[in-house]
Amino acid sequence: MMQMLTMQTGAALASRSDWTVLRPLLAQSVVQTLQMVLVTIVIGGALGLVLGVILYGTRPGNLFENRVVYRILDILVNIIRPIPFIIFLAAMQPLTIKVVGTSIGTTAAIFPMVVMCTFATSRLVEQNLVPVDHGVIEAARAMGASKLTIIRTVLIPEALAPLILAYAFLFIGVLDMSAMAGYIGGGGLGNFAIAYGYQKFDQTVTWTAVIIMIVLVQVVQAIANAIAKRLLRR
Amino acid sequence: MTQTSEPIIVFDHVSKEFRQRGSKQSTRAVDDVSLSIGAGDIFGIIGYSGAGKSTLVRMINALEQPTSGLVTVLGERVSAMGESKLRPVRQKIGMIFQQFNLFSSKTVAQNVAYPLKLDHWRKDYQDKRVAELLEFVGLSDHANKYPSQLSGGQKQRVGIARALATNPKILLADEATSALDPETTSEVLDLLKRVNEQFGITIVLITHQMNVVQQIANRVAVMSAGRVVEQGDVYDLFAAPKQEVTKRFITTAMDGLPDPARVETMHEQWPGRLVTVVIRQRDITDAAGATLVPASGQNISELIARYGVHSSLLYGGIDTVQGVAIGAVTYEFSGDDAHIGSFLTQLAQDSDIVDFGTRADPVDYAQAVARAQLAVPAEGADADGEVHTLANDVEMLEQVDDVVEMNPEDEQSENKECA
Numbered sequence: 001m002m003q004m005l006t007m008q009t010g011a012a013l014a015s016r017s018d019w020t021v022l023r024p025l026l027a028q029s030v031v032q033t034l035q036m037v038l039v040t041i042v043i044g045g046a047l048g049l050v051l052g053v054i055l056y057g058t059r060p061g062n063l064f065e066n067r068v069v070y071r072i073l074d075i076l077v078n079i080i081r082p083i084p085f086i087i088f089l090a091a092m093q094p095l096t097i098k099v100v101g102t103s104i105g106t107t108a109a110i111f112p113m114v115v116m117c118t119f120a121t122s123r124l125v126e127q128n129l130v131p132v133d134h135g136v137i138e139a140a141r142a143m144g145a146s147k148l149t150i151i152r153t154v155l156i157p158e159a160l161a162p163l164i165l166a167y168a169f170l171f172i173g174v175l176d177m178s179a180m181a182g183y184i185g186g187g188g189l190g191n192f193a194i195a196y197g198y199q200k201f202d203q204t205v206t207w208t209a210v211i212i213m214i215v216l217v218q219v220v221q222a223i224a225n226a227i228a229k230r231l232l233r234r
Numbered sequence: 235m236t237q238t239s240e241p242i243i244v245f246d247h248v249s250k251e252f253r254q255r256g257s258k259q260s261t262r263a264v265d266d267v268s269l270s271i272g273a274g275d276i277f278g279i280i281g282y283s284g285a286g287k288s289t290l291v292r293m294i295n296a297l298e299q300p301t302s303g304l305v306t307v308l309g310e311r312v313s314a315m316g317e318s319k320l321r322p323v324r325q326k327i328g329m330i331f332q333q334f335n336l337f338s339s340k341t342v343a344q345n346v347a348y349p350l351k352l353d354h355w356r357k358d359y360q361d362k363r364v365a366e367l368l369e370f371v372g373l374s375d376h377a378n379k380y381p382s383q384l385s386g387g388q389k390q391r392v393g394i395a396r397a398l399a400t401n402p403k404i405l406l407a408d409e410a411t412s413a414l415d416p417e418t419t420s421e422v423l424d425l426l427k428r429v430n431e432q433f434g435i436t437i438v439l440i441t442h443q444m445n446v447v448q449q450i451a452n453r454v455a456v457m458s459a460g461r462v463v464e465q466g467d468v469y470d471l472f473a474a475p476k477q478e479v480t481k482r483f484i485t486t487a488m489d490g491l492p493d494p495a496r497v498e499t500m501h502e503q504w505p506g507r508l509v510t511v512v513i514r515q516r517d518i519t520d521a522a523g524a525t526l527v528p529a530s531g532q533n534i535s536e537l538i539a540r541y542g543v544h545s546s547l548l549y550g551g552i553d554t555v556q557g558v559a560i561g562a563v564t565y566e567f568s569g570d571d572a573h574i575g576s577f578l579t580q581l582a583q584d585s586d587i588v589d590f591g592t593r594a595d596p597v598d599y600a601q602a603v604a605r606a607q608l609a610v611p612a613e614g615a616d617a618d619g620e621v622h623t624l625a626n627d628v629e630m631l632e633q634v635d636d637v638v639e640m641n642p643e644d645e646q647s648e649n650k651e652c653a
Contacts, residue, residue, distance in 0.1 A: 135335035142295050143349040143400075144324035146317070153348075157339040231339070 022196060022205065029192035030212060032106050036178040036188060040113040041171060047114070048121020051077075053151055055126040063137070063147045073122075080119045086180045088112055093184075109186030113177050120173060124166040132158045161231035168224030172217055179213075189213055242404065242436050243271040243294055248303030248313070249460075250289050263289040264300070265460035271453075273403075276430050276437045278447035278468065280483055281457035287440045290457070291406050294438065295327045296320050308403060325353060328397030328435075332409035334389040336381040342368070342392050343377040349399040367395040371425060387418035394425060398433070405429060407439045411446055419443075423450050444483040448472065448555050456480045470518045472555045474527040490551035490562030494599040497590050500548055505593040506568030509578065512586035513552055515559040530585040531563070541577040544568045 055073050057064040083091070092112040093103045100111050132155055140150045156163070179190025189209045197206030250264040264286045271277045279287045292298040293305050296312045305313040310323050336345050343364050350360045368374045371391040381389055390410060397405055407426065411419040427450045429435050439451060447454050447468060455465035456479055464477045475481045491510055492500065500508055513531040538545050550563030567574050581587060589605075591597035 133333075133335070135331060135333050136337055138297060139329065139331065139335035139337075140348075141297060142324060142327070142329040142406075143352055143396075144321035145352050146321070149352065153351075154337060158337065160339060 025196070026192060026208065026212075029187060029189045029209070032181075032187040033175070033178050033189045033213075033216075036106060036110055036113060036181055036186065037171065037174050039110050040117045040174050040177070041167070044114040044117025044174070045121050045167060045170065047118040049125055051118060051122035052125025052129070053155075055122055056129040056155075057147075057151070059126075059130075063150065077119050077123055080116070081123065083116075085112075085116060085177045086183065088116055089180060089184060104185040106181065106186045106188075109178070109181035109184055109188075113174065113181070116177060117170065117174055121167075121170055124170060125163065128159050128162040128166050129155060131162075161228040164224050164228045164231070168221050171220045171224075175213060175217065240273050241270040242273040242275075242308060243269075243438065244304075244306045245269040245290070245293070246304040246306070248290075248293065248300045248305055250286075250293065250298060251301040262460050264293070266303075267460075267462050269455060269462055269465065271436065271438060273436055274430070274434055275453050276427070276439060276451045278439045278441060278451035278454040279457060280441055280444060280447050280454060281479075282442055285457040286460040287457045288408055291408060291438055291440050294404070294406060295324050295329060325349070325400045326402050327404045327406060328400075328402040329406040329408065330390065330393040330397050330410045332412045334381070334386075334393045334413075336389055336392055336396075338381050341378050341380055342373060342384070345381070345392055346395045346399055349396060353400055363399060364395075367398060370398075371395045385418075386414050387421055390414065390418075390422050391425060394422075394429065398429065398435075401433075403435060405435050405437045407437060409440055409442070412441065412443065419446070420449070426450060448553065452556060456483065467556075469516075469555045469558050469560070470526070472560055473514050473518050491588070491603075492549050492564055496549065497599055500564070500566070501590070501593045501596055504546065504548065504566040506544075506546075506566040507574055507578075507592050508548070508564060508566055508590040509581075510549075510562050510564040510588040510590070511581070512588075513559055513561045513563060514586075528584075533584055534563075534581065537577065537581055541573065541580070543574055543577050 051073070054064075055070065055077070056062060058066040058070040058073070060067060060070070080088075089109070089112050092115065096108055096111045097103045100108050102108050136154055136158060137150055140154045145153070178186070178188050179193075181188050182191025182194060189212060193206045193209035196202065197204075197209060245267050248264060248267045249262060251260040251262050253260045267290060269290075279290065281287045289298055293300055293313065294307055296305075296315060300313050303313070304311060307323065308326055312320065312323055315323070337348065340348065346364045346367050347360050350363060355363070364377070365374070368377055371394055373388060373391055373395070376384065376388065376392075381392065384392065393410075394405075405426070410426075411422050414422060423446060426437055426439070430437050430450075437450075439446065441447060451468050453466065454468050454471055455462045456471070456477060457463065458477075458479045464471065464475070464480050471480060472484055475484050490513070497508065511531045511534055514527070514529045515532070517525045517529050518527040519525050544567065546566045546568075548564050548566055550561065552559055552561030552563065554560070567577070578587065578589065588602050589597060590599070590602050
């Protein structure tokens with residue numbers, strides 16, 4: 001809290017192009033963004049993987065076929081995913097307070113991000129597992145592999161390249177979410193661009209933040225492409 | 235030849251019904267099948283697409299459970315086992331597939347090692363076994379390649395190596411050569427034969443290609459509309475098919491008998507008496523040793539010489555089934571009518587013949603064939619004179635396959651039409 005107050009005081013004092021003041025703020029924003037995005041991707045990505053495998057597995061005709069579970073999860077994902085994140089952020093406030101203890105700040109922003117990321121990931125994971133050839137799953141069953149072993153050693157490895165691309169896609173979505181964290185005092189590059197660029201009519205500041213985001217996205221996408229390409233060359 | 239030893243796989247009045255989505259109706263994919271497969275057999279199960287043979291074979295390793303009846307494999311009643319209890323049984327049953335089903339994310343060596351990993355082999359034993367298997371299938375140089383870098387035949391050989399990894403007693407081959415060209419098919423079949431001979435592994439082979447059965451199987455069951463309509467030794471079935479569907483499979487594998495269009499062309503070219511002689515190198519006997527169908531065409535050369543008839547060999551096809559010659563050859567005999575008549579009477583005593591008459595006095599095709607009571611192209615010729623072959627039947631069936639899969643009910647009627 002204290003930190004945030006000093007940050008805003010500092011901003012008020014800064015003149016249009018006073019980068020000596022802006023530079024540390026920018027650095028801090030980058031750190032906050034990376035922190036939110038990475039924590040969200042790791043936790044939400046992992047939970048989403050589990051939920052996605054459950055969605056896939058309970059689909060009619062699949063390993064753990066269960067119409068009831070599939071229907072419930074399917075509807076739940078369909079309800080949560082289309083909610084605009086900024087509204088979701090507000091709607092989650094009571095739950096965020098219960099879980100995190102506060103509803104403002106970077107940590108408070110991470111919680112709804114993780115929840116949204118989990119549901120988004122689950123759908124992407126499910127969709128990328130569906131095209132895996134049922135023949136290889138049958139082959140593994142015929143060899144005596146258990147269902148969980150099949151998921152771990154056949155299903156996920158077979159879909160790994162598209163899954164990695166899906167996570168890169170997700171990274172962009174999470175970065176997008178993190179930009180709205182500013183509304184609940186979460187800081188980050190989005191907040192930096194709005195507070196010091198847009199609201200102060202300084203396009204240079206806005207575009208600095210935009211370019212950093214573009215670079216981040218490009219780097220992540222390039223790494224994902226390279227890994228996927230290596231996997232797909234098989 | 236009949237080496238039916240101790241049964242290793244027994245189906246006892248097995249039926250399998252599939253319930254259709256959203257309806258109470260169900261379809262019988264397998265209908266009251268009782269079948270016994272002996273240890274060491276190469277047992278062919280032949281039938282058109284959707285005849286139920288895939289479902290039947292999947293009940294051996296319990297990928298499918300029967301709706302009723304018992305399946306006993308290696309002394310274990312697999313038709314009532316839970317997944318976890320099935321695991322050790324499944325490790326004794328290898329399986330290969332039409333689409334190979336190799337793991338595309340794993341190298342050739344990793345594919346072959348997969349069942350060993352499941353069986354918790356020590357890493358150095360795994361490596362040794364993988365090397366051994368790859369050598370057996372002739373792919374030692376390809377250990378570190380990925381499946382996508384291999385040809386179809388190579389992929390199937392990896393499939394075979396993988397299926398053999400845990401020293402199974404039984405190998406299930408589900409249309410294992412259907413996606414391969416004829417030459418590669420032969421290579422893979424030779425390999426399967428080696429598997430059978432060297433390791434004594436019982437092979438159950440599903441196919442819609444009669445020549446596959448002919449090439450390596452010693453016993454065969456013919457399936458149609460979920461039922462086993464005929465079964466026995468491969469040679470017996472080839473030489474004396476009883477069921478219409480069996481006859482159709484066989485005529486496609488052996489085209490020694492000319493089709494009507496061919497007979498017509500031959501009449502145009504050759505004025506003399508056209509006679510097809512069925513060749514069967516030996517008698518077909520039942521279990522008790524009584525002759526069911528006698529040998530045929532064994533003294534043809536001798537008779538031609540003795541009667542001194544002028545003969546031209548025009549058409550024919552002879553193949554060996556389990557090392558025994560079987561087929562048909564068509565001659566033109568010319569000369570004095572009465573002389574040829576007595577020659578043919580003599581010939582017919584020890585052989586099955588089809589007499590198509592002369593150009594001046596031809597015998598109707600259907601009549602000629604009916605008189606000889608042979609396995610013939612069932613519905614005769616199509617309008618364009620083309621014989622109704624298995625190849626175009628299968629093509630036809632496969633065109634409607636997608637529809638069939640969505641609506642298994644139709645599948646059954648499809649088959650009844652074939653049968």
